[in-house]
Amino acid sequence: MAKTDFKSVDEYITAHTEDVQSILQCVRRTIRKAVPGAEEVISYQITTYKLPAGPVLSFAGGRNAVARSATPPKEHE
Numbered sequence: 001m002a003k004t005d006f007k008s009v010d011e012y013i014t015a016h017t018e019d020v021q022s023i024l025q026c027v028r029r030t031i032r033k034a035v036p037g038a039e040e041v042i043s044y045q046i047t048t049y050k051l052p053a054g055p056v057l058s059f060a061g062g063r064n065a066v067a068r069s070a071t072p073p074k075e076h077e
Helices: 009-014 018-034
Strands: 039-043 046-051 054-061 066-070
Touching (some): 009 018, 009 039, 009 046, 018 046, 018 054, 018 066
Antiparallel strands (some): 039 046, 054 066
Protein backbone atom coordinates (compact mmCIF):
# COMPACT_ATOMS: atom_id res chain seq x y z
CA MET A 1 0.00 0.00 0.00
CA ALA A 2 1.99 2.97 -1.27
CA LYS A 3 -0.76 5.61 -1.53
CA THR A 4 -0.90 8.10 1.34
CA ASP A 5 -3.45 10.74 0.33
CA PHE A 6 -6.72 8.91 0.89
CA LYS A 7 -9.91 10.93 0.44
CA SER A 8 -12.36 8.37 1.87
CA VAL A 9 -12.52 5.25 3.97
CA ASP A 10 -13.60 3.27 0.89
CA GLU A 11 -10.45 4.43 -0.91
CA TYR A 12 -8.32 3.54 2.13
CA ILE A 13 -9.76 0.04 2.37
CA THR A 14 -9.49 -0.75 -1.35
CA ALA A 15 -5.78 0.17 -1.27
CA HIS A 16 -5.15 -2.99 0.79
CA THR A 17 -4.96 -6.59 -0.35
CA GLU A 18 -8.25 -8.51 -0.55
CA ASP A 19 -7.62 -10.48 2.64
CA VAL A 20 -6.93 -7.29 4.61
CA GLN A 21 -9.91 -5.54 2.97
CA SER A 22 -12.18 -8.24 4.33
CA ILE A 23 -10.94 -7.67 7.89
CA LEU A 24 -11.11 -3.88 7.57
CA GLN A 25 -14.71 -4.08 6.29
CA CYS A 26 -15.62 -6.25 9.29
CA VAL A 27 -14.04 -3.72 11.68
CA ARG A 28 -15.85 -0.91 9.85
CA ARG A 29 -19.25 -2.62 10.14
CA THR A 30 -18.68 -3.25 13.85
CA ILE A 31 -17.80 0.40 14.52
CA ARG A 32 -20.77 1.68 12.50
CA LYS A 33 -23.07 -0.59 14.50
CA ALA A 34 -21.55 0.43 17.86
CA VAL A 35 -21.38 4.18 17.10
CA PRO A 36 -24.11 4.78 14.48
CA GLY A 37 -23.99 8.59 14.67
CA ALA A 38 -20.24 8.90 14.14
CA GLU A 39 -18.88 10.71 11.10
CA GLU A 40 -16.44 8.55 9.12
CA VAL A 41 -13.35 10.46 7.92
CA ILE A 42 -9.69 10.06 7.06
CA SER A 43 -7.40 11.73 9.59
CA TYR A 44 -3.61 11.32 9.62
CA GLN A 45 -4.17 8.96 6.66
CA ILE A 46 -6.15 6.41 8.68
CA THR A 47 -9.86 5.87 9.25
CA THR A 48 -11.32 7.91 12.07
CA TYR A 49 -14.81 8.14 13.56
CA LYS A 50 -15.90 11.46 15.05
CA LEU A 51 -18.79 12.61 17.19
CA PRO A 52 -19.60 16.31 17.80
CA ALA A 53 -17.26 16.30 20.82
CA GLY A 54 -14.35 15.04 18.70
CA PRO A 55 -12.76 11.82 17.45
CA VAL A 56 -13.67 8.61 19.26
CA LEU A 57 -11.97 5.81 17.38
CA SER A 58 -9.44 5.20 14.61
CA PHE A 59 -8.24 2.06 12.84
CA ALA A 60 -5.61 1.15 10.30
CA GLY A 61 -4.70 -1.99 8.40
CA GLY A 62 -1.31 -3.50 7.77
CA ARG A 63 0.00 -6.61 6.10
CA ASN A 64 -0.16 -8.69 9.28
CA ALA A 65 -2.29 -6.66 11.70
CA VAL A 66 -5.13 -4.22 12.22
CA ALA A 67 -4.50 -1.45 14.72
CA ARG A 68 -7.16 0.55 16.51
CA SER A 69 -7.08 3.46 18.86
CA ALA A 70 -9.81 4.87 21.09
CA THR A 71 -9.86 8.49 22.14
CA PRO A 72 -11.17 9.19 25.65
CA PRO A 73 -14.04 11.67 25.85
CA LYS A 74 -13.22 15.27 26.66
CA GLU A 75 -13.98 16.39 30.19
CA HIS A 76 -16.85 18.83 30.54
CA GLU A 77 -15.98 21.99 32.39
